[in-house]
Amino acid sequence: MRMSFGAFAPVRTAWSLAVAGSVGRVGKTRWGVALALAGLVGGAGPGARAADGPTLLKRTVMVELHRFERYWPNPKAKEPQYNTYSWVPLVQFEILGPVPGGSQFVAEFMKADGSPWMSVNLPTEEVGDDIDTVIKMPVPDDSAIEKKGITAIGTFPFKIRLKNEVAGKNEVFFSGKYQVTKYPLPRVPAGDKNKTDFCTVEDWRVPIGFLWLNPKLDENVPALSAQMWFRGTGSNHVMQAVLFKDGKQIDTATGNDEQTLHTPSSDDINNWELWTFTFIKVRGFNKDTSANNWEGTYFLDKNPGDYEIKVLRKDNLARTAKFSVGADGKIVDNGVAAQNKLGGIRLVLPVTVKDTADGKINPLAWKTQAFYGNPLVGFDPTK
Secondary structure (H helix, E strand, O other), X not given: OOOOEOOOOOOOOHHXXXXXXXXXXXXXXXXXXXXXXXXXXXXXXXXXXXXXXXXXXXXXXEEEEEEEEXXXXXXOOOOOEEEEEEEEEEEEEEEEOOEOOOEEEEEEEEOOOOOXXXXXXXXXXXXXXXXXXXXXXXXXXXXXXXXXXXXXXXXXXXXXXXXXXXXXXXXXXXXXXXEEEEEEOOOOOHHHOOOEEEEEOOHHHOOEEEEEEEOOOOOOOOEEEEXXXXXOOOOOOOEEEEEEEOOEEEEEEEOEEEEEEOOOOOOOOOOEEEEEEEXXXXXXXXXXXXXXXXXXXXXXXXXXXXXXXXXXXXXXEEEEEEEEEOOOOOEOOOOHHXXXXXXXXXXXXXXXXXXXXXXOOOOOHHHOOHHHHOOOOOOOOOO
């Protein structure tokens, strides 16, 4: 699929060639439907979508910045302004198919005043029903795109459109706004002291975690998994989660740094990392018909009650989160994911911050900035 920034890219650029494999099919994910039909994850379901179109997994929408090491105040000038950094946005997200033939995802970016800035055709392929697919805007390598770079900070609107000329559709798939700030570059040479780096403000992510019965290991005996965001951890950090029931330790899980929201300079201090904790010995239920007796396994459907997850960062308590299993053996769903049509099978897990290692953050950002200006209805981590 060809991609372009508006009218600036030719039919086949080095940039478009570089993204030939950037649409990744993660695998069939019919687990959401299966688990929901079985009634094993409370009221969670795959999320609302048209029968002939894809479901956006809203939790996966991420906006990063690509930095250029020079700035073109006037795109028609012969020379750029050196020793001044500029930026353009990058967006990525995941969807559950189907994506019919002839479809095209388009990212539309506006400047802070709402005026048009640039439009990008994203790599789009035909996708079958319930296939989990990553739609990722590639890193630009076109000089015309560099000339669109800016140095401004503030709040910038954007839209993701889904077009299909065959079906005569052109609809807004997602809309939001991201906040950009700047900060001094770490470890810069003396001659570069006037350079600053840029990053998106993601403080809203801190209190919003996710909880689900993870079918990847075994959909008949799914393990309990939780996800939480942290800033400044880096892949060399050791993160450990401990699961308790009524104050008694049930299991531990070593964290996996699943995804990183990078700053342009990729400095750990300002990067955000999504950590996944899977409790291997804790399973939601047992529908295994093999000879495996699952000795030593803890089953949630046999142990209703109140649970708490505590996460340690470098042996210091960093996060806590609570959930319950009802008398019916199901994880109690707070309804937030379904109410806000987040898509997928994950429940929203309110998270309490217990340390200061994330640096200075706005603890109330979730009220207005969550999911890029789409705050969660019915969510309050303070309750």
